[in-house]
Amino acid sequence: MDIGTVRSHLLALQAKIVEALEREGGDAFIVDRWQRDPGGKLEGDGVSRLVEGGALLERGGVGFSHVRGVALPPSATEHRGADLAGAPFEALGVSLVFHPRNPYVPTAHMNVRMLAALPPGKDAVVWFGGGFDLTPYYGFEEDAVHFHRTARDALAPFGPDTYARFKAWCDDYFFLKHRNEPRGIGGIFFDDFAEGGFANGFALMRAVGDAFLPAYLPIVQRRRALPYGERERDFQCYRRGRYVEFNLVFDRGTLFGLQSGGRVESILMSMPPVVTWRYDWRPEPGTPEALLYSDFLRPRDWVGEAAASAG
Numbered sequence: 663m664d665i666g667t668v669r670s671h672l673l674a675l676q677a678k679i680v681e682a683l684e685r686e687g688g689d690a691f692i693v694d695r696w697q698r699d700p701g702g703k704l705e706g707d708g709v710s711r712l713v714e715g716g717a718l719l720e721r722g723g724v725g726f727s728h729v730r731g732v733a734l735p736p737s738a739t740e741h742r743g744a745d746l747a748g749a750p751f752e753a754l755g756v757s758l759v760f761h762p763r764n765p766y767v768p769t770a771h772m773n774v775r776m777l778a779a780l781p782p783g784k785d786a787v788v789w790f791g792g793g794f795d796l797t798p799y800y801g802f803e804e805d806a807v808h809f810h811r812t813a814r815d816a817l818a819p820f821g822p823d824t825y826a827r828f829k830a831w832c833d834d835y836f837f838l839k840h841r842n843e844p845r846g847i848g849g850i851f852f853d854d855f856a857e858g859g860f861a862n863g864f865a866l867m868r869a870v871g872d873a874f875l876p877a878y879l880p881i882v883q884r885r886r887a888l889p890y891g892e893r894e895r896d897f898q899c900y901r902r903g904r905y906v907e908f909n910l911v912f913d914r915g916t917l918f919g920l921q922s923g924g925r926v927e928s929i930l931m932s933m934p935p936v937v938t939w940r941y942d943w944r945p946e947p948g949t950p951e952a953l954l955y956s957d958f959l960r961p962r963d964w965v966g967e968a969a970a971s972a973g
Contacts, residue, residue, distance in 0.1 A: 665752060668776050669728055672756045673709070675774070675871045676726045679758060680874050686882060687718030704731045705925045712931055718886060723931035728754035731923075734779055749781040754793070756871065757915060760878075761883040763788050765898035766888040768798035768805070768846070769905060770878045771932070773915060774871040775866070790863040791853040793828065794874050795836055796881075797846030799898045800950055801958035803968075805881045806847045807904060813850045816873035820866055833961040836916040836930060838908055843959050845908050849877075853914065856907060897951050900943070902934040907932050908935065937961035 694710040706729030714831045734751045755775025762769065781787070789915035796809050814825040832851035837844050850870065856862055871913050909916050909932060919929035945951035 663778075664860075665754070665778065668867075671775070671864075672726055672754060676709065676724050676756050679756075679772075679875060680724050682879065682900075683713075683719065683722065683724075683760070686879065687713070689713050689718065691722070691724070694928075696780070696928070698729065698925070703733070704729055705812075706730050708925070710928045710931060711923075714935065715762070715862035718764075718767075718882070718908065719761060720761050721933075721935040722758070722760040723929075724756065724758040725753075725928050725931060726756050726961065727928065728752070729924075734818055749779045751777060751779050753777045753918075757876075757932070761902070762882070762886070762887065764869060764886055765799045765890050765894040766885040767882055768796050768885075769902070769934070770874075771795050771797070772871070772874045774867045775915070787856075788860055788863065789854050789856040790867045791855060792870050793832055793849060793851035793869055794831055794870065794877065795846055795849035795851065796878075796960060797901075799901050799954065800894070801954050802881075802885070803964075805884070806958070806962075806964045807968040808880060808900075809847070809849060809877050811968070812873055812877035814965055816869045817850065817866075819869070820862075825850065833852045836908065838904060838912070840911075841904065841907070843904075843955075844961070845904060845959050847964070848961065860873060896938070896943075899934075899936050899938040900940060901954075902937045903939045905934060906937055952959050 684690055691711040691713045694712065695707070696710065698705045699709040706727065708725060708727035708729075710723065710725045713719050716722070730750070730752045732750055734749050753775065755773060757773040757775070758771065760770045772792070772794035776788065777791050779787040794813070796806070798805065810829070813829070817825040817828060828850040829848060832848045833844065835851045836846065836848060855866065857863070881940075884962060918928070945955065
């Protein structure tokens, strides 16, 4: 286990993604470096990089954090066994959410992380997690196919079934049970990953993080100049409410951060800036908004369907 190497990689990944979005959008991200005072239940440091009110991103954040704590919170040990409950730990990762201004550009999320439990008198237990997913407001099949194909190709070196397994995991995880609907068109998700030891887990985490820009930027470039009006903007704000609901009710990273006493501003910078809710609203049949529900907000084999139609 080499935490220093993981930290260096994650800081470089954060910088690469921010620089790419600054070039694409033309707006600079602010840099907020923070540090937790040593000696408490949670100490560590991080860098939050954020843009608000930009031409491309209405709100976007890419955060790096590296924290050490005296006791693992419940959200981190529920799948790892009781022997690690309450153990000291280190956790570090990069997490981002981009909320574009144009409703035709989808919201995107990516997270890669490592967590090491350090039970006294025992060997460290290390696992990795992360993934990326796409939340469109207006669906385009070519965008969905591109996004999933890029994810599949990134995971190909880790076994022929890894993409299918992580895609299904993503479809299951990013699902609003109280709404009985997925958050978006999915992507890939993995958690508590320790297969093949530290080296394999770290390689997988790197592959996922490095695949995000190739998966997302071509979609941004295709959709960012599409004209939109009040109708599209209103629907975007309504659907953003689903994003908020998921983050506050189900997201394990949010829960881990809040339960472990993490820095609230950094944890909640993933929230969209403008959101609306309506009582029992449904789109009119036959509209582009209705098409999102019928054709995109359901699990689909995007890569397989594209291959079948091409053949």
